[in-house]
Amino acid sequence: MDGNGLSAGVASRPVKGHEAATLQADDEFIVGEGAASIPRAIAVGCYATNLDYKGEKISEEKLGDVTSFSSVGPFLNAKYPKPAVLAPGSLINSAQNKLAQGFDPNDEDLLLTTSVGRGKDKSWYGLMEGTSQASPFMAGTIALWLQAYPYLTYEQVIEILQKTSRKHAKMDGKTWDARYGYGLVDAYEGLKEALRIGKVDGLTRPSAALEPVSIARTPESWRVLFNNPEREATLTVFSLDGRPVMQRRLSGVQQAHEEVIDLGGLQSGAYVLSIVTPGTRLARRLIVTH
Incomplete structure (x- = not known):
């Protein structure tokens, strides 16, 4: 309570000879x-x-x-x-509901960005x-x-x-x-x-639930995260003419093991990252810019 008998956070003001108290609002809760x-x-x-x-x-x-x-x-x-x-x-670029009442692809307020399909099958994306x-x-x-x-x-x-x-x-x-x-x-x-x-x-996850790796890309590096334990794995970066410019051979790979591929040693250009495990072979395009 303050000196006027009012709780903290309460403002008072005179109203036609009377003193009225109003709460000072906040945005909590x-x-x-x-x-x-x-x-x-x-x-x-x-x-x-x-x-x-x-x-x-x-x-x-x-x-x-x-x-x-x-x-x-x-x-x-x-x-x-x-x-x-x-x-x-x-x-966020999000799917739009073209069946919504009043939807008009020419309405600039919808902030439409791209469309897919043709004619009556055309659907839209827009910012929301x-x-x-x-x-x-x-x-x-x-x-x-x-x-x-x-x-x-x-x-x-x-x-x-x-x-x-x-x-x-x-x-x-x-x-x-x-x-x-x-x-x-x-x-x-x-x-x-x-x-x-x-x-x-220590609970078993269905082995087919994921690709062998997840990849996080930044301008400086690619981070390769193994989703499963692997007996062995080979990571190779190829130039577009097929020459290997970087290779790592791993054995006894544990689940959640991470390999970081530093892009600083590669010249600007396009490459292919190949990841081979006993059960899977995959490739991803790798763009390097300095």
């Missing part, structure tokens, strides 16, 4: 609306990864930061972290934003983790998010934040953690 209020549901906030449409900036959000329309926690039951994580949801874009991004990410380890529990997914999400500078070193959750989702690092949990639990 609004994450609990709708489906996010289900205790063991993963509540997903949104951060901005795109601000442009056809080369022109059309959004006032801040790139790489939580968006203004992302609801803020905490949840009334502190046992459940809400939001749990932030995922991309600002101006909201946590309704961030949530399916996160659903697909967790589906990938479940491919790696189908026995993941809610608690283990939360553990993965806590360990692998990228912390935003505005979290000030906190593990969890009412606006940022555990941070910005990192699908690849989460996949590595899901594979590690499966290995520790």
Whole structure:
């Protein structure tokens, strides 16, 4: 209570000879609306990864930061972290419903980008934003983790998010934040953690559930993550004329083992990355630019 007998956070003002008190509003606890209020549901906030449409900036959000329309926690039951994580949801290229009432491909407000098909079969993609874009991004990410380890529990997914999400500078070193959750989702690092949990639990995963490797690409390197234990594996980088320019022969490869291919030693150009295991052979195009 303050000196006027009013609680902190309450503002007072005279109204025709009377003193009226009004609450000073905040945006806390609004994450609990709708489906996010289900205790063991993963509540997903949104951060901005795109601000442009056809080369022109059309959004006032801040790139790489939580968006203004992302609801803020905490949840009334502190046992459940809400939001749990932030995922991309600002101006995402998304499928459009051409059967929706009033849909007009000439409507510039729809922010259409590309079309597929012809004539009556033509369908459209366009930019959309909201946590309704961030949530399916996160659903697909967790589906990938479940491919790696189908026995993941809610608690283990939360553990993965806590360990692998990228912390935003505005979290000030906190593990969890009412606006940022555990941070910005990192699908690849989460996949590595899901594979590690499966290995520790010792439960058998269907061997055909995944390709032998998952690949994360950056301008500096390619990171090759083994989804299964392999007796042996050979990684070879070929030039387009068929010459091997880099090769690694591995034996006794453990599940979740990672090989990092540094692109710094390769000249700019196109290459082919070949990965051969006893049961699979695959190739991926590799572009190097310096």
